[in-house]
Amino acid sequence: MCDGNRFETLITALIEQHGLPSIGAGIVAAAYLGLAHDTRTFAKRLDLAHALVIRECVALSQDTALLDLENRGDLSQRIHYSLTPQGIAMIESSHV
DSSP: OOSHHHHHHHHHHHHHHHOOOHHHHHHHHHHHHTSOSBHHHHHHHHTOOHHHHHHHHHHHHHTSOOEEEEEEOTTTOOEEEEEOHHHHHHHHHSOO
């Protein structure tokens, strides 16, 4: 992933300052930095199980309203997502 230091710094801030789980913090940070906007890409880039990424995206959408889930591919189960205004505000309030 490009700009790895900024990505890692943002993940750390989201975990420490906002209590996000590590995978969730990674998803939010990657979306904000434009590194990944779908579950399959994020899972592949970080060598994670796609099912774990899907589960975390659903939680970020339903439990915390940080992500909007935009569409789901029938065959691949790929979910495209974007940050909600709450997600953007969380990142912008992080001190990084």
